[in-house]
Amino acid sequence: QAKAHNRGRYCFFSEKLREGLERREAVADALRLALENGEIDIALQPQFKIADGAHAGFEALARWRHREGEMPPGQFIPVAEETGLIIPLGQYVLERTLAEASRLKKLSLTPGIVAVNVAASQLKLDNFPETIETLLRRYGLPPEALEIEITENVLLDRSSRRIGQSLQAIHEIGIQIALDDFGTGHASLSHLKRIPVDRLKLDRSFVCGIGINAGDEVIVRTILNLAQSLGKSVVAEGVETRDQLNFLRNLGCDIGQGYLLSVPLAPQKAERFLRKNVSCSVTGLPAEPASP
Ligand code: C2E
Ligand code: MG
Ligand code: MG
Ligand code: MG
Secondary structure, three states: OHHHHHHHHHHHHHHHHHHHHHHHHHHHHHHHHHHHOOOEEEEEEEEEEOOOOOEEEEEEEEEEEEOOEEEOHHHHHHHHHHHOOHHHHHHHHHHHHHHHHHHHHHOOOOOOEEEEEOOHHHHOOOOHHHHHHHHHHHOOOOHHHEEEEEEHHHHHOOOHHHHHHHHHHHHHHOOEEEEEEEOOOOOOOOHHHHOOOOEEEEOHHHHOOOOOOHHHHHHHHHHHHHHHHHOOEEEEOOOOOHHHHHHHHHOOOOEEOOOOOOOOEOHHHHHHHHHOOOOEOOOOOEOOOOOO
16 A cells, blocks of 8 residues: 555656656747747846936846747746857857847947846857957947856856856956845855955845845845945845835945836836936936846
């Protein structure tokens, strides 16, 4: 009886596992096609200087316009990372973003610093720093115009030495490096000494707790103190309310990004946004709220 029961459970789990695998395979196959068919594009989310509301730059986020609606990055990025598709995807996002920044500049607009998310496997590629340098040259952009965002977990990768060297080379080119989702990963603070990080991106989960959770407020304060002591700037992500923005301003947080200020914009909307020269007012809202 116990045997039958166990067999039943076994079947149940393997069925589940198989389903998961199939879905992952299906997502991977569809993603491969999407890359070939140009269904992947970027959205650009504006970032603002919190002190004066001036526009500072954009973060590029991958967007997949799937036949059956939009597939969120939270679903396809992990699959892309597991299957290695993150390499062509990441390359595409990087090139598309630099092409867009260059196009905007040619229109006499100022995109500021564009930030691109980069995965561990990209950093492990031979010649990744050289590839970026070649792209910057092709699109006529100075290295300071680009920032790459890595997560702390990238620093825990088995090939962390290789990744460290790659980051060093990227930094020496003059490209900025930001540590994304800071405070949520498993890396130790000692990585901040070893890796040439220019900016910390304060994770949305902490920003979200401002005004609600005393523990989150302590963490926000502590991360801002740490960054100031180490001479690094801080980008707060997921700013959704004026209270959060005011709290961050009072603590001297440098840059803000979030739905309160602007949602991620399709490239054409980003162009319109720059034409209007939108900045966020000192009270916390953009002079002209941007829509997606
Ligand atoms: P991330 O790099 O931390 O990007 C910020 C995410 O927060 C984006 O989600 C953005 O749309 C969302 N967001 C911005 N402001 C707010 C806000 O005020 N409230 C809330 N609730 N969310 C906000 P998205 O676009 O869904 O991307 C999710 C994650 O997928 C990214 O997190 C990043 O880790 C990854 N990702 C996206 N594009 C790429 C890419 O091209 N390459 C790699 N390697 N990862 C990417
Ligand atoms: Mg990011
Ligand atoms: Mg982030
Ligand atoms: Mg995040």
